[in-house]
Amino acid sequence: MSDNKIALVTGANKGIGYEIAAGLAARGFTVGVGARDEQRRDAAVEKLRASGADVFGVPLNVTDDASVSAAAALIEAKAGRLDVLVNNAAITGGWQQAPTETDLSIVRDVMETNVLGVIRVTDVMLPLLRRSASPRIVNMSSGVGSLTRQSEPDGETGPLSMAYAPSKTFLNAVTIQYAKALRDTNILINMACPGFVATDLNGFRGHRTPEQGAATALRLATLPDGGPSGAFFEDAGVVPW
Numbered sequence: 001m002s003d004n005k006i007a008l009v010t011g012a013n014k015g016i017g018y019e020i021a022a023g024l025a026a027r028g029f030t031v032g033v034g035a036r037d038e039q040r041r042d043a044a045v046e047k048l049r050a051s052g053a054d055v056f057g058v059p060l061n062v063t064d065d066a067s068v069s070a071a072a073a074l075i076e077a078k079a080g081r082l083d084v085l086v087n088n089a090a091i092t093g094g095w096q097q098a099p100t101e102t103d104l105s106i107v108r109d110v111m112e113t114n115v116l117g118v119i120r121v122t123d124v125m126l127p128l129l130r131r132s133a134s135p136r137i138v139n140m141s142s143g144v145g146s147l148t149r150q151s152e153p154d155g156e157t158g159p160l161s162m163a164y165a166p167s168k169t170f171l172n173a174v175t176i177q178y179a180k181a182l183r184d185t186n187i188l189i190n191m192a193c194p195g196f197v198a199t200d201l202n203g204f205r206g207h208r209t210p211e212q213g214a215a216t217a218l219r220l221a222t223l224p225d226g227g228p229s230g231a232f233f234e235d236a237g238v239v240p241w
């Protein structure tokens, strides 16, 4: 069993999740690289190990109860606890449709991954997190989920969707519920917006690198005791609800 702190990052085979995994490993964590596709997971684990990271692959589809339970069993067997959970996995959808002509199946799929997936993973991992001396949960949200922010800090409003942006609003509400429920524990749970990052999610249009996009999540994953909980950050600033 490793003496290192143990982290799990969902959707860590590419993009921002991969860089969060790399950043946590660089900070001395043993990192579970959660990913649903075996080949992409193995490739990420191999690449991270080649850079000296202490990582292991975690088969994980956040929409599948059995997969999430198996992931918890794997971490329990490996470490007996979990110190950091980063709920990063997400999908997008619905951008091609006018919000007035919504295909409800897209909304269902996006909510299943971006919201129910986070609840599913968090609830199953909580018993392992409760065994940590300083447990932290980071939910990857987005400024587009802000109800009051009219545009990104760079002035971009982005396209509209009844699926992706509302899924992040719902995720923020869910995170607040967790923060209240866990108020009397040492678990800190917060939301991170990575900024507009060039990844598959947006056809690589973002102007930040995935490494830059990982920075806020890394800060929240390593908050000192007594740090904030139930807060929504982008860089050093708080994102308005």
Ligand code: NDP
Pocket: 010, 011, 012, 013, 014, 015, 016, 017, 034, 035, 036, 037, 040, 060, 061, 062, 063, 087, 088, 089, 090, 091, 113, 117, 140, 141, 142, 143, 193, 194, 195, 196, 197, 198, 199, 200, 201, 202, 206
């Ligand atoms: P990517 O599309 O590059 O990566 C998303 C990751 O989630 C992939 O590893 C993908 O796996 C995984 N994933 C999707 N569905 C599931 C599932 N059911 N089970 C397990 N893994 C799954 O996106 P980003 O790196 O850009 O996004 C990371 C996070 O940051 C997301 O929460 C996103 O909403 C958020 N974000 C991103 C922004 C940006 O500008 N890029 C802006 C604001 C927020 P697979 O390879 O198998 O598809």
